[in-house]
Amino acid sequence: MMNNRLIDKTSVIPMYYQLAKLLEGQIRRGELKPGEAIPTETEISARFAISRMTVRRAIAELVTSGMVNAQQGKGTFVTMPKLDNIVFELNDFNHNIQQSGILAKTTLLEAKIVRLNELLQEKFAVSNANVKFLFSRMVVSAAEERLAYETKYTLYSKSKPILESDLQDPTLPGLVAAHSNFLPVSAKKVLQVAAATELEASILGIVPNSPVFLIEQTIYDPEHRTVGWSKSIYRGDRYKLTGYDGWYKKD
């Protein structure tokens, strides 16, 4: 049925990888159909004269990629792809732009130290009125076009002046690391749609009430305390998110 010369034991390419790709190909070509069982580990092990541990490692790759599903006592089966769980990756949104060959430029509009106010009290859940925050707002532009407007707050615990370096790493986690003694270890982003306010519209050069992306980001330290918060407005006509699901080829 199958030739056992398909795995090159002398290759620099690991055997588990060769085997995984071999099985993946059979599934993609429909030689193994969704719902069907793939050969047992012992069978594959014997057929290719490969240790069972190595076979398991190969199958583990397929399990991870979601093409196959192992069931103890029964067998390993080709997955019926579920296509309703799409994942959108948001590489700081601006990578989209940079990948288009255009390079995004960040222009600082304002940066200052502020004290606690109502918004900050809500977002950071602190009550000590002496806490200092670094406030900054900036515009992201590319090819002479303004694309996004961002407002950021971070805890400010280092007595260090605000340098040009702020511009070099304008990401929120970067600001936290640079201007506080807190280590940012986790983040939450909430994406919504909104209508551009007068201010936002004038900064971005769009018509008021135009649809825009509104992204709120919160940065946490290891104790899950909020150490940074930002609100970003992205032009709706210049940004989109694309996501894939199922047996998409990744090579």
Added chain:
Amino acid sequence: MMNNRLIDKTSVIPMYYQLAKLLEGQIRRGELKPGEAIPTETEISARFAISRMTVRRAIAELVTSGMVNAQQGKGTFVTMPKLDNIVFELNDFNHNIQQSGILAKTTLLEAKIVRLNELLQEKFAVSNANVKFLFSRMVVSAAEERLAYETKYTLYSKSKPILESDLQDPTLPGLVAAHSNFLPVSAKKVLQVAAATELEASILGIVPNSPVFLIEQTIYDPEHRTVGWSKSIYRGDRYKLTGYDGWYKKD
């Protein structure tokens, strides 16, 4: 330094899992800091009297979860968390609603067989004018409120009447599977913001030009042919996407 009684070899919980959680805890508590090396595999192996393969399996878990980074010849190091790559999961969007305890209801507005037109020619990249498509449009609502409006096209190759079952699985992959001989194996979704058209606004009961989510979905068969396409409009004031990154606890 560390007690070697922390791994219970007789437990039903696998040793590699216990070890992975033990290391994860040390990292979360800051006993192992970002940038630092974790003990070598041989060291851990000796300290707990565990086979190195088992230690590797434990570390592999941490590598997968992104907390640690292995470098051949050098060591394994605690990751400096990158927090700008947030991932939004979109469980067919309506799961958001269902998790709130409210149950979403889909109401079919129209369903019919259509022939090739300009839109379909572009989306499906077919030229044979005899190809038939199943067209349907529907409204998703919850708690007496209309939330989303969806328009779907799928290839129609089964000579089967359109049944009530269409309503039972109104997802695009489901429609493809039910009404064509094609197997949907991969999907692409593009998320944008838009202003509601007059039609969309009247169907959803919102003001025209309100900001809305616009999601286009394309379904592919194993040969990467388009077998389904849909366009969905979601009320901007009722939906949002939330994503996490970094060392978020998942237990």
Added chain:
DNA sequence: CAGTGGTCTAGACCACCAT
């Protein structure tokens, strides 16, 4: 060169499932 992680083996025992 010594030390690290990466691959692989040939067994062993177990938990689970079907019959």
Added chain:
DNA sequence: TGGTGGTCTAGACCACTGG
């Protein structure tokens, strides 16, 4: 009960890094 996948071992050899 026999067959499946899940865990674990005690080695082995390799590729890569650094001094």
